[in-house]
Structure formats: C-alpha cells, structure tokens
Amino acid sequence: MRSMTAKLVRHAQGRNLALVVVSPYLALIAIMAVLPEAIAPYDPLAIDASNILAPPTSTHLLGTDEIGRDILSRIIYGARVSLGVALAAVAVACLLGVPLGVATSYLGGRLENAIMRAVDVFVSLPEIFVAIVVLAFLGGDLPTLVFTIGLLYFPQFAKVAHGMTASIRSREHVLAAVSLGAGPVWIIWREILPNMRSVIIVQASFTLSFAMLLEAGLSFLGLGVTPPQPSWGQMVGTLKDYLFTNPWPVVFPSLALFLTILAVNILGDWLQDRLNPELGG
Amino acid sequence: MVKFLGRRLAASAFMIAIAATIVFFSVHLLPGDPVLILLGEQGAADAEVVARLRAQLNLDAPLYQQYLDWLGGLFSGDLGKSLQTGLPVAEEVLRRIPRSLELIVAGLAFAILLGIPMGVVAARRRAAPAGLAVSAVAVAGFSAPVFVTGILLVIVFSLWLGILPSSGYVAFGADPLGHLAAGLMPALTIGINFMGVVTRMTRASLTEVLRRDFVRAARARGLSHRAAIRRHALPNALVPVVAILGVRAGNLLGGTVIIESLFDWPGLSSLLVSACFARDYPMIQGALLAIFVLFAFISLVADLIQSFIDPRMRTGR
Numbered sequence: 001m002r003s004m005t006a007k008l009v010r011h012a013q014g015r016n017l018a019l020v021v022v023s024p025y026l027a028l029i030a031i032m033a034v035l036p037e038a039i040a041p042y043d044p045l046a047i048d049a050s051n052i053l054a055p056p057t058s059t060h061l062l063g064t065d066e067i068g069r070d071i072l073s074r075i076i077y078g079a080r081v082s083l084g085v086a087l088a089a090v091a092v093a094c095l096l097g098v099p100l101g102v103a104t105s106y107l108g109g110r111l112e113n114a115i116m117r118a119v120d121v122f123v124s125l126p127e128i129f130v131a132i133v134v135l136a137f138l139g140g141d142l143p144t145l146v147f148t149i150g151l152l153y154f155p156q157f158a159k160v161a162h163g164m165t166a167s168i169r170s171r172e173h174v175l176a177a178v179s180l181g182a183g184p185v186w187i188i189w190r191e192i193l194p195n196m197r198s199v200i201i202v203q204a205s206f207t208l209s210f211a212m213l214l215e216a217g218l219s220f221l222g223l224g225v226t227p228p229q230p231s232w233g234q235m236v237g238t239l240k241d242y243l244f245t246n247p248w249p250v251v252f253p254s255l256a257l258f259l260t261i262l263a264v265n266i267l268g269d270w271l272q273d274r275l276n277p278e279l280g281g
Numbered sequence: 282m283v284k285f286l287g288r289r290l291a292a293s294a295f296m297i298a299i300a301a302t303i304v305f306f307s308v309h310l311l312p313g314d315p316v317l318i319l320l321g322e323q324g325a326a327d328a329e330v331v332a333r334l335r336a337q338l339n340l341d342a343p344l345y346q347q348y349l350d351w352l353g354g355l356f357s358g359d360l361g362k363s364l365q366t367g368l369p370v371a372e373e374v375l376r377r378i379p380r381s382l383e384l385i386v387a388g389l390a391f392a393i394l395l396g397i398p399m400g401v402v403a404a405r406r407r408a409a410p411a412g413l414a415v416s417a418v419a420v421a422g423f424s425a426p427v428f429v430t431g432i433l434l435v436i437v438f439s440l441w442l443g444i445l446p447s448s449g450y451v452a453f454g455a456d457p458l459g460h461l462a463a464g465l466m467p468a469l470t471i472g473i474n475f476m477g478v479v480t481r482m483t484r485a486s487l488t489e490v491l492r493r494d495f496v497r498a499a500r501a502r503g504l505s506h507r508a509a510i511r512r513h514a515l516p517n518a519l520v521p522v523v524a525i526l527g528v529r530a531g532n533l534l535g536g537t538v539i540i541e542s543l544f545d546w547p548g549l550s551s552l553l554v555s556a557c558f559a560r561d562y563p564m565i566q567g568a569l570l571a572i573f574v575l576f577a578f579i580s581l582v583a584d585l586i587q588s589f590i591d592p593r594m595r596t597g598r
Contacts, residue, residue, distance in 0.1 A: 028371070031569055046393060059584045079511060101581075121296065121299065124528055124531055124580070125573075125576070126531035126532070126534045126535040126576055127531070127535065127573065128535040128538055129538070129550075129553065129572055131570060132553060132554060133307065133308065133311070133565060133569065134307075136554075136557035136558060137311040137557075138311070206416075209424070213426055216428075217426060217427075217428070217539050220426075220539060222538070233428075234428070236428060236429070240428070240432055240543065243432065243447070244440065244447070247436050251436075254429040254433075256428070257426055258421075258424060258425045258429050260423045261425075261426070262421060262424035262425075265420055265424050269420075
C-alpha cells in the first residue's frame with residue numbers, strides 16, 4: 001500500500017499529474033454509463049410527489065427535479081446518453097473520415113483538390129445550426145443524434161487523415177517500400193495507418209469533447225433525446241426554468257457536464273503531449 | 282492589397298452561393314409537408330384548399346423552378362413571407378442581425394482584451410503558479426458548456442446580487458442603460474468561453490516564438506525582456522491567434538444559439554430555433570442564410586486583420 005502511494009505521488013509530480021487526477025473520475029463516469037442500475041439509488045423515472053424541487057437531503061442526495069424525480073439517479077442514468085452519444089458519434093466520424101482522407105490522397109489531381117476544398121468548407125461551418133435544422137425535423141432518437149453529430153465531425157478526420165497520408169507517403173522508408181514493389185493497399189495498411197494512429201487518437205479525444213458539448217447544447221434546446229430519458233444537457237435545459245424557485249437542482253447536472261468535458265479535455269492535452277510532443281505548445 | 286481584397290471577396294461570395302444552395306435543398310429535402318402542418322388535420326382533409334395553398338406558396342412548381350425563384354428573390358432582397366405571421370422574412374432577419382452581431386462583437390472584445398494578456402502570462406511563466414493558474418482558468422473557460430457559464434452568471438448576478446436582469450431584451454433606443462444591462466451577461470458568457478481559446482492560442486504561439494533567434498537578438502541588443510516580448514515576439518505570435526479566431530468564427534456564432542435561448546435574446550439564432558419548431562420554412566431558410574452570410578463576414582474580417590498584421594498574406598502563396 002505504501003509503495004503504491006509513493007508510486008502515485010512520484011507519478012503525480014511528473015507529467016502524469018493530469019492523468020492521475022482525471023482517470024479515476026472518468027472511470028467513475030464510465031461505470032455510471034455502463035451499469036447505472038448498479039449504483040443509482042432510485043429509478044430515474046420514479047416520482048416522489050412529496051419532494052418537488054427539493055434541495056439536497058439525506059433521502060435525495062442531490063435533491064429532486066420539478067416532478068419529484070431523484071437528480072442523482074437521473075445524472076447517473078444520463079451519463080449513458082451524454083458520454084455514449086458522443087463516443088458513438090466520434091466512432092462514426094472516425095470510421096467515415098479516415099478512409100475518405102486516405103483515399104482522397106491517392107486520388108490525386110483535380111478530384112483530390114475539389115474534395116478537400118469541400119471538406120475545408122464543412123470543417124469551418126457552424127455545425128450546431130445544421131444539427132438544429134436536421135434534428136427539429138427528424139426528431140431526437142439516439143441513432144439520429146449519433147449519426148447527425150458523427151456526420152458533422154467526419155470532415156475534420158478526413159482533413160487530418162489526408163494531411164497525414166500526404167506527409168507519410170513522402171517519407172523515405174515508404175518511398176523505399178514503394179520502389180521495392182509494395183502496392184497502395186500494403187502501404188496504407190502497413191505504413192500509413194500505423195503512423196497516423198497517434199494523431200487520430202488525439203483528434204478523437206478533442207472531437208469527443210466537442211461532440212459532448214454539441215449533444216449537451218442540442219439537448220438543452222430540447223432537440224436531443226426524447227424525455228423522459230435523461231441526458232445532462234436536457235436536465236439543465238428543463239431545470240433552468242426553476243432557477244428562481246430553487247437553484248440547487250440545475251447546479252448538479254451542469255457540474256457533471258462541466259467536469260466531464262474538462263476531464264476529457266485534460267486527457268486530450270495529456271495524450272497530445274505524450275503522443276505528438278512536436279505538435280502544439 | 283486591392284487584388285487580395287478582390288480575391289477574398291470572390292471567395293466569400295462563392296461560399297455564400299454554396300451555402301444558399303445547401304440551405305435551399307436541405308430544407309426542401311427534409312420530411313414534413315409545410316402545407317399540411319399549416320392547415321392542421323381538419324384543413325388538410327379538403328384537397329382543394331390544400332392545392333390552393335400549395336400554389337399560393339409556390340410549392341407546386343418543380344424543385345429546380347422553386348430553387349431558381351428563390352435565388353431570383355435573393356438578388357432582389359426578397360426572401361419570401363413567414364408562414365406564421367405573413368410578414369416579409371427579409372425584414373425580420375435584418376432586424377435581428379445587429380442584435381446577434383452585438384453580442385458576438387462584445388464577447389469577442391472581452392475575450393481578446395483578457396485572453397491575450399493571460400496568454401502572455403501563461404507563456405512567460407509556464408511552470409510558475411501564476412502561469413498554471415491562468416492555463417487552468419483557460420481550460421475551464423472553454424470546457425464549460427456556454428449554458429453552464431450563463432446559468433452560473435445568472436445565479437451570481439441575478440439571484441444573489443440582484444443587480445442584473447436574468448433575461449430579456451430592451452431596445453437601445455428605448456432605454457440605453459437597460460439595453461446594456463440586459464446584454465451584459467449574454468456577452469460575458471460568449472466572452473468567457475472564447476477567452477479560453479484566445480489564452481491557449483496566445484500561450485502556445487508565444488512559447489514557440491520566444492524560442493526564435495530574433496527574440497534572443499533583441500535581448501542581446503539590450504532590450505528588456507518585457508520590451509522584447511511587446512515589440513518583437515507578441516506581434517509575431519498574434520498572427521496564428523487571429524487565424525484561429527477566423528477559423529473558430531463558426532463556434533462563436535454557434536455559441537449564440539444557446540445564449541440567445543437562455544437569456545431570451547431575440548437574435549438570429551433564436552429566430553432559427555423558433556422557426557424550426559413552427560416549421561416556418563421560408564423563415565428557416567432566411568435565418569440560416571443570414572447566419573451563413575454573417576459567418577462569411579466574420580471570417581472575411583479575420584482574414585483582413587490577419588493580412589494587415591502579416592504582409593506575407595497579401596501577396597498570396
């Protein structure tokens with residue numbers, strides 16, 4: 001036990017401080033997302049009519065919402081939507097964007113230029129407006145939410161993958177492999193994808209925080225998952241109307257969102273420093 | 282410079298043209314028939330009424346014809362009429378643009394005035410408590426969803442201190458002070474969020490520039506550390522910061538959606554959201570188009586400022 005503490009302290013003093021602080025928290029959120037039944041004190045939909053908009057008490061540790069549902073239990077169940085939607089959306093974005101970026105680099109010529117120009121336009125467009133229009137019409141079930149957010153972020157992966165492919169292809173060891181007769185498929189599989197892995201991982205971690213922010217914002221506006229299924233952004237959006245009756249309930253889901261996105265950003269910075277120290281300050 | 286301006290304006294026009302096309306087709310390809318929504322279940326039972334309204338709204342023409350009509354209307358400043366109110370869309374959109382722009386400009390000013398000095402502190406004292414504290418504030422600033430920042434401000438300034446209104450809009454002409462009081466918290470919310478981005482970019486960019494030879498040369502000539510930063514390092518470090526601000530213009534605009542909704546600020550984004558819920562197609566198109574034009578305008582301004590501080594940009598690559 002003592003040696004473990006000493007080890008932790010030594011880690012904490014070095015560059016891994018961020019990881020030591022952040023990983024237990026993210027692990028907790030992950031457990032909440034995977035096994036909410038195991039830790040939530042109440043059913044997230046159960047109504048306690050004698051406690052409406054209650055402040056934190058011993059029966060309801062974080063208080064209750066406007067119809068008497070337990071805030072803590074709803075936050076625990078909400079982790080699945082808030083984290084799950086963002087993770088799935090990043091997976092969609094990555095699986096669409098990386099192949100597109102790599103393939104475009106092999107197309108060459110005008111087509112490559114045209115595709116990358118289009119990608120540039122989409123990267124800079126304010127994605128939330130597109131998401132609002134799409135979700136207002138299609139409705140916010142989980143798959144729609146995941147694919148809308150995923151489709152909005154895939155051009156970023158395409159851009160990064162395209163840039164990395166171009167630079168890796170001009171490296172000497174790759175040129176050597178090509179001159180020895182290696183075909184594009186072999187080069188992509190054995191040289192390009194392994195070499196861009198770290199950059200893609202960092203990109204994914206930052207996109208994860210953007211996706212969480214986007215999901216939270218859409219749910220806040222009432223365009224995310226359909227109630228009564230809880231998500232943190234949606235809880236804040238509903239409870240903000242009761243701010244002047246009792247500010248407590250709205251604080252906790254806000255805090256959950258803030259801390260989780262902060263943790264993901266810190267993790268992203270740590271990954272960036274660790275995997276690509278040459279990029280970023 | 283004129284050549285650069287011309288090329289950049291052409292690029293903006295091209296982007297707006299693409300945006301207009303995307304806006305038109307995306308709104309028309311989405312499911313849901315505006316006529317049936319307008320008439321409700323009872324009205325939709327009468328086929329003749331449906332046909333008449335469809336013709337009235339120009340929805341019976343083929344899609345390409347509608348598209349051409351819409352583009353034609355654009356050039357004469359006609360964006361159609363709102364399905365809800367029957368008033369011209371262009372008028373409503375024009376009324377709301379300055380309200381959104383106002384929040385963005387005020388927020389940006391706050392972000393720059395605070396973010397750049399904070400970035401300098403963070404870069405100069407990377408490992409010292411001051412530098413670490415500044416970096417922590419920056420990460421917290423852009424990690425907090427804008428509505429969380431906004432709600433925190435409301436709790437402090439409206440609920441506890443009771444010195445600022447929690448939401449609402451007051452026209453500047455009617456009550457200038459009331460207007461500023463109502464706009465302060467929304468603008469601050471945008472500012473705090475963006476300050477984090479500015480601080481981090483300044484820190485990263487200045488750290489990189491401080492390693493360059495010309496900074497060491499300036500120090501060797503006898504300039505103080507402070508003067509070397511102000512006169513030589515900082516101007517060079519700010520070029521990528523402005524570039525990032527231009528790229529992030531989309532986020533800046535996107536942030537207004539949540540803020541306008543939270544603070545009941547009647548700007549462009551809240552127009553878009555309410556039009557979406559009401560299925561007011563002409564209004565959705567008009568609001569989206571105005572948002573993309575505003576976006577193109579902000580990126581254009583960022584590029585112009587960048588070319589002003591970095592002469593290399595004017596000559597082109």
